Amino acid sequence: MTAPDRATLRWLFRTMVTIRAFEEKHMQEVNAGKPIGGGHSSIGEEAVPTGVCAHLTERDFVASTHRGHGHCIAKGVDVKGMMAELYGRATGACRGKGGSMHIADVSKGMLGANGVVGSNLPLATGAGLTAKLRGQGQVSVSFFGDGASNQGTFHESLNLAAIWKLPVIYVCENNLYAESTPVEYSTAVRDIARRAVAYDIPGLIADGMDVLDVYEKAGQAVERARRGEGPTLLECKTYRYFGHFLADDPHRYRTKEEEESYRARDAIASFKKRALASEWLTQAEMEAEEQRAQALMDEAVRFAEDSPPPSLDDLVTDVYVSYPRIKV
């Protein structure tokens, strides 16, 4: 493949370092005992949302998971609003009512993180239906894990999208684990992409530690969708460097060697090396991006900490657009 243009390369790098900076900041704040919700870190997996969302605009749709911070950032959700949401503040993306597992910005096509495993696939399928009915070339993406690929919604969604030729890209982030359960135990097929056979659609595999490989394969899938040819299943082989959630110790179910082998192929570090070698971006440019991301996170935390909590009246608002009254 030929490398994407410089602006795209820069966006890819910026997005990956922003995701990592956000996740690291969140972890720091939690470890420092800040009054902030925990969550599921996506450190290690940055290349996947980045490589996929590089092909999307705000008019396209994304449905995300419990491990959704990276998807939100890659889809353009405001980082300050995200941080404030983790702090449960009125200025949060969801005005403090959603928290880490429900960050959303429908105006940006981000249909929400989702705390129920497998629950977002039908949502993304429905967004794809909207796209198809509108006929303006929008596409829809569902991110989900290896564990989620065993839910019935996976099957029902892919079948539906296939028979209706919906412009949906089903992106399986195969990070080898669902909580402490190894994929080779839970999933009766070696490559999840192979499950595409059951719906007669393309099943692609990308190296989820290589943002350019994800970018390329996702590009094929997005183009196919925009051409009206229907859905694609794209499996990205990736890895989460930390536990399932912030307090989980992954060494109870996997080896340090395995972790090291993935860290050695870290998506950001290897992109950096290649970018320098191929003269895509300069060292200075990349350092500037990293500093920018750090500064943004500091600003985001300040913003969150300075923001007020929701008013107690908010307990009973937003349940409905219209409803007579909800008693407390």
Add this chain to the structure above:
Amino acid sequence: MTAPDRATLRWLFRTMVTIRAFEEKHMQEVNAGKPIGGGHSSIGEEAVPTGVCAHLTERDFVASTHRGHGHCIAKGVDVKGMMAELYGRATGACRGKGGSMHIADVSKGMLGANGVVGSNLPLATGAGLTAKLRGQGQVSVSFFGDGASNQGTFHESLNLAAIWKLPVIYVCENNLYAESTPVEYSTAVRDIARRAVAYDIPGLIADGMDVLDVYEKAGQAVERARRGEGPTLLECKTYRYFGHFLADDPHRYRTKEEEESYRARDAIASFKKRALASEWLTQAEMEAEEQRAQALMDEAVRFAEDSPPPSLDDLVTDVYVSYPRIKV
């Protein structure tokens, strides 16, 4: 393949004609305005439960569907109890409380017809788990339709059975329609058997109009299961001669030519021809079986009509094994 032994051949014929006689009798009684529930006729599909259940004993398990009369008969449920159940009588298989869609006889390993499409696959999977834990070579069979193959439970069950190597045979009765919906519309793959790829298990196809082909393929699957090698997906291509339920007119969604092409390959008629040509069974033997089936149905109807309805107290019994009291 070599033909099965004479006793088996006779059983196959007897079972097919018993199923057909039962279904025809039911249809007659309904059309005659008898006080009896409607139901989903399996006329045309007799070869499938027959060819599969020929490999089972009472200790094996079967989970069935809304179109379950044939499965029940092939699994040895008493025909008089079945007929009485359709009449809602106290002597019915379910004491009149279940009706056509819930006929069961757990003592015979028949875990029930089931009115929710796709709902029986997890049940059969669980029976397979019992079989595996008991370690006595029992197997479990789920019958389900082409339509059901799009339910999430299909996916979840096959994955579970595959990773646990459960002795389950998933028998898809592909009769081309789910109510009025053609399989080529609803199902994103040409051969449903192909979906086995997603679970790395064998996917077999049998001609569901040929009881010997079903018998052979089911035999492979049952043997594999008994050997402890895990589940098989067996697709049987078959056809229902009548509407989805007794009052449905199928000519609103399919051609008479299509119907004729299947009737021309009728499982009972073609078996008869072959049995005579190959001297498996004599004309007289087969006629005797047909008469026997007719007589059995007459007797079953008499039995049902002579039976009392459940007592009104039965409304509140059988909800629980133990519960203080249920008010009416």
Add this chain to the structure above:
Amino acid sequence: MTTTAATRQITYGEAEREALREEMRRDPNVIIMGEDIAGAAGRQAQGFTDAWGGPFGSTKGLIQEFGAERVRDTPISEAGFIGAAVGAAATGMRPVADLMFIDFMGCCLDQIMNNAAKMRYMFGGKSKMPLTIMTRIGAGVGSAAQHSETLYSMLTHLPGLKVVAPSDAYTAKGLLISAIRDDDPVIVCDHKRLLGRRGPVPEEPYTWPIGKARILKPGKDVTLVGISLMTTVCLDAAAALAKDGVDAEVVDLLSLSPMDDEAVLTSVRKTQRLVVVDEDTPRCSLATDIAALVADEAFDFLAAPVKRVNAPHTPVPFSRALEQAYMPTPQKVVDTVKGIMG
């Protein structure tokens, strides 16, 4: 809400079809999806179309006017297609999803409960969910335990959902139009035994407000609250009671969530007696909900124990005799009323 005198009589099912047709004409974002809602899907070219029009014919004819893009037959995948309707609603469509029988809600409850009902709240009010789910409820047609449930109580329990249960052709059309135009998710529960009943229905579009009950028969001695088919049971009971000199007021609930608390309370404050008639099984049901409301907010007006007539705490039996015994009947209501008339 309109008060046009309507002389034309059509069935409940036809009234719903008319509501769908009018709303689909009015708003291109309205689409319908469900199993066999047209039928013979994909076979237009072979001369087959609209084979079923839904299991009860409520969507018959729509595909001919609006085409297969907007009237979408689905595979049997309730979580998949109802979840897709949720996703379509979140992104600007106004879908109507058909859940053939409410008994199947266990196949798709996650999509209804965790996505449709909660998205707006979880997202801080920054989304809408203009989703309608049509479904069929009720026993009395010999369909046994898995095709005869009522179950609206479970959906009423869930914040974020609206739930309505029309009781005749007129309210069927008005409530379905309201549901489609509503920006919140609305579940419309249609009793199988009401679908074929005729009643006067204006031809033009109109709405019946979600959240509003109506008094079908004024009375002063006892309040009967009916839901869906049970409203007709209340009317029959009221007629029988009248002969015995008991003047019952019949409240037709129509909306289960939001519920017209005031209509119920006002009636009970006047009659001082309440019998709720609810086909759903008794525990944690609409009947207990209404009884609890009254025992709290109209307590000082009550002259007698608050009574409920429900189906028993059992699945729906197949045998006709048992199914008959299962249903709340006018006679049971009459007996219950007599028990508290003191």
Add this chain to the structure above:
Amino acid sequence: MTTTAATRQITYGEAEREALREEMRRDPNVIIMGEDIAGAAGRQAQGFTDAWGGPFGSTKGLIQEFGAERVRDTPISEAGFIGAAVGAAATGMRPVADLMFIDFMGCCLDQIMNNAAKMRYMFGGKSKMPLTIMTRIGAGVGSAAQHSETLYSMLTHLPGLKVVAPSDAYTAKGLLISAIRDDDPVIVCDHKRLLGRRGPVPEEPYTWPIGKARILKPGKDVTLVGISLMTTVCLDAAAALAKDGVDAEVVDLLSLSPMDDEAVLTSVRKTQRLVVVDEDTPRCSLATDIAALVADEAFDFLAAPVKRVNAPHTPVPFSRALEQAYMPTPQKVVDTVKGIMG
């Protein structure tokens, strides 16, 4: 039920683990299945085992004693594995299925509602369903809308199911053992905030009868009915009320279906006042169920409106301050009681 004086204090979670261990020793048909109930599934050979022991450690150690055949980690497929537990129960096993959070019941309700709950009835009493489902309920731990629900009211609605909600370590062990030994399907609802609380628990196996409530504090002025964590809220409220001279009786419901109607009615007939405290959302809830029972069967004894303290009709909010406001608290109970002490 035993009355052995127990001095040993263990947590609610440990008590459940002990119940599971004892029952698995007693009956080889008892198996456990669920997501990460052991953890590191399939990696024993690599030296990994029992990595999680369930999301809250309730099943920790069991795989070491009973092996991976009887302590089965499952893929994320609630309909699949809970349905499989139903099928295993129908064929002679005595499975305990772990549904991580009750919020996920929408993924598997069909199996619970249409198979587990109805099979015996549909089959004319000719089958048994010795299935236990353990699940976690409740808010107050910052888990937001999809991991904090209570929802037992929806399961209580369903005939054929039994539903229990222990309130401390002692009842947790006794009820779980009863559930496992019961031939009907039992849902055991464990509040996340109770799992870590300690209490006296006898070491030997014992049962707490399903269907039996207990009086935790006798009193004569008002009855407080608590469920699960709310029982402790009632006790705190009762302590506060005592200072103001109000003598509250606290009924710990424990069994939601069957419910100990008599315990509630007897208490209310004595105290003449009732406040039900229920963390579930209010509509068609256990609270309305109990209120309706009392407004019917103890009406003549009532001296005041029947009151309920529930969570509001909203999803569970994330922000701490809002979540705090969402929960029923002792203060809300005290205020409610004062409002009816006349």
